Amino acid sequence: MGYKREIDRLPIPPKDAKVHNVTCHYCIVGCGYKAYTWPRGKQGTMKNNAYGIDLSEQQPAMGTWLAPSQYNVVKQNGKDVHLALVPDADCVVNNGLTSIRGGRMGENRPSDVMRTQQQRLTDPMIWRNGVWQPTSWDDALDLVARVTARIITEYGEDELLVSMFDHGGSAGGYENTWGTGKLYFQSMNIKNARIHNRPAYNSEVHATRDMGVGELNNSYSDYEVTDTIFIIGANPLETQTNLFLNHMRKGLENGARFIMVDPRRTVTVNAAEEIAGKENVLHLAIKPATDIALMNALFTYIVDKGWTDNEFIKNSTFQGGEAVPLDEAHPAGLGSLEYALNACRTSTAKAAEICGVPEADIIKAAEWIAKPKSDGSRRKCATAYEKGIIWGNDNYRANGAIVNIALATGNIGREGGGCCRLGGHQEGYYRPADHVGRPATYVDQLLISGGGKIHHIWATDHFKTTLNAAEYKEVHRRRANIVKDAMDASASGTREQQVEAIVAAVNAGGLFVVDMDIIHSQIGQDAHVILPACESNEMNLTSMNGERRLRLSERYMDPYGQSRPDCLIAAGIAQNLERVLREMGQDKYADQFKGYDWKTEEDAFMDGYHQGNPDVTYDRLRAMGNNGVQEPVVGYKGGKLVGTKRLYSDGKFDRHGRKDKKALFCAAAYRGLQAPGKAQERATHKFWINNVRANVFWQNQFLDQTNDFIQDRFPYPFIEMNPQDMADLGIKAGDLIEIHNENGATQGMAYPTDTARRGQVAMVFGSPSGSQGNVVNPGVNELILPNYKHTWGDIRKLADATPRSAHVSFKSKEYKA
């Protein structure tokens, strides 16, 4: 039986409740909310309340309502206050809608009264006497600085491995990317860094940037006025929920057609059919990893039919053959349309054969994208892609092949157009230029091969999310344990003796691990020092969403326990490094760590983002409310920040940095399964293991893992499977099953569905109780972009459904009236 909250009434915010602007800190869409806070022992009434409505009446659909999940009791300036987090009907992003993720922000706050999120870290901790012991910031930062200073001075900065977020929203934002970026890329010159979701420090969309086209170039409103929404390898109803429900939906209701390229039928396809009618939805269920062949056929067909935007191509794209040759840093050459087409040319018949979809459907897609309307006018097409491409086969060329079509049809920089990634987290990147080079170091492999002596980890949990995770975990744990043993053996010694013991241990193959996080993560189990960070709204935080909408999400509660904003933790590390280096007589080196005298996150914002964007301040952003301003900010007039609705409306493309401001096409020839080992894996295993997301979970469930409502729905990671395949293997709904191959094994719960084709399963990513990455091989592209999406393995039953999985609903996820 489903989880019951057993809550049948909630407090009412009084008229004088404080109100703060909140941007949801989870997905890239960044829905607006209002946070009402007021003292305990006080309430509004049915007629007189902060919402200004008569609550004694049943509210209509879309009316204001506080769900139990949006309520909590939190600390504000040291006092317990009620918190009501209500979606903002006036925010143009969501117009009062909530997702199943953002709608639980309230109950996912730490509360000593409501006992929610008691897993949050409260104090710095050091590995002492075989356990993690709480300590002071001064003590913990001193140990971090002493070990780090010893290693970087004696062995160089390349021995410091850094894993750090690069995003906005939860665990990111301009304040925190700047704090960490200044530490590692300005005070130090760190080369061996990696990002939260990939094993190197690189872009997930190198190709579109190299072509001159920034990956977030339109406005969400463009989906409302377009003729065709063209999506490749994305599932927006699940993962950018209110972009689909509040914007794409309006487009479909206005008559837009919908093309989805995905081997799997998703709830997005079903919802599009419900809204637009099946006749206006085309699902191209291609064979896994064949996207590039399909894109190239569409590109070829559109050019051959003369459906290109020749004026745009002439004025805004490079003419004259090759502009950038294929080389170590460019997995495909770049140049003019003719140059690219020469490499990409693919017939619709050939693509039909490679992709396993009818040729007529490929032609239909080309027509929906580009065939002029009967009155001769141009069709508008908004194109979007995400992890199916970014985490898919041959990232660079797949990305480039998509942008080719948008450029050829003149659909960038114009109303109703755009060619964008849909995104995961919000964005919030402001860092000094990095020094990692291109291709970047494959940091996971460096660590596995024994490289690095220290590992600083910022709000990332590779144990749940990296590829080749089984081997990574085994090595990381073994190396961290060498240091733990050394610390235990020197437990009664002085700090100096302990540092000596740690240095000896890392020189014997150990790894000294410092983990900055909000919870005690799985990789944090290897940590020797744990530094507690706070979240958005326990600090002020700025980020931008998928249409570059910059907002200030305000602090309405205190950081939990002794936790701090990441930017101030970075400042603390820098200040301690300066002190210790000076003690070591390294004055010149110590001077590099000056400039962190920040008291608040706003100081970090002013030191970083504001320097590059002098019009933008906290006060001005606060005044812009939940609608914020779309970046880039180009001025401040009449008391308002002036933004940019969509990029490249002047037809000039600059993301590649070329002076001619001409966009480039990509010679994205299809070369089958690109990453090493993948083709062999496909040949030797029965099932394609698709790596998928579900709307109920935010990221790797770091907060959701203690959320009763969520864990009741999916107590174990689901593995969607064809019922006939299940029958063949003697597997029933809810049974615990194992996916295994030569990379490792992982475990989940069988979920029968007709949307799974024979021989294809879809496992949810990043689960605490079943890392999909265990079975993903280490294969990457030339620029170290992993292919998480293409894994093959075999499946066996481990156990019958447990009582927890036996009560779960295994019905279809598709809405059926």
Place this chain on the structure above:
Amino acid sequence: MRCKNMVNVGRRQFLRGGAMAAAGAAAATVTSAPAEAGAPVPPAQLEYPSARLANIADLKVNEPLDIEYPDADSPGVLLKLGTAVEGGAGPDGDIVAFSTICPHKGFGMSYNSEDRTLNCPGHFSRFDVEAGGQEVWGHATQNVPQFTLRIDDKGDIYAEGSSDLIFGRPSNVL
């Protein structure tokens, strides 16, 4: 399918619940233990009206009956599933009742008798009436409110509580 049969239980028939005084939220607990006749008895703080919904003899397997509970502004559905379910009431342990206001954004849901789910046309959420109203897929941050049922000696079915807060109100009993 839309519910065809309407049981006339208007607001006037209800005993009004206790006054809604200043109150904090009840702490969330995991599924309550099944009580007699298998019906859940939530530790609700409110005093709920007891409303007669129907008689067992009125129910046919998998034919939904429209109800209103706790008052006329709060539509719901009464169902005899034909097979016992956890939390089901009645001699066969198969009678359940749910709100049909979607706990996401308050749109009216319809019952799909084919796979026994409540479906919301607003944003495509769906709930399993055979699994205690569990959200199969959707945007609501709770499962659909299930009404507590009591069945007397004559077979009359009464609703006397709700497992979760109903959309659009700060208190289930207004």
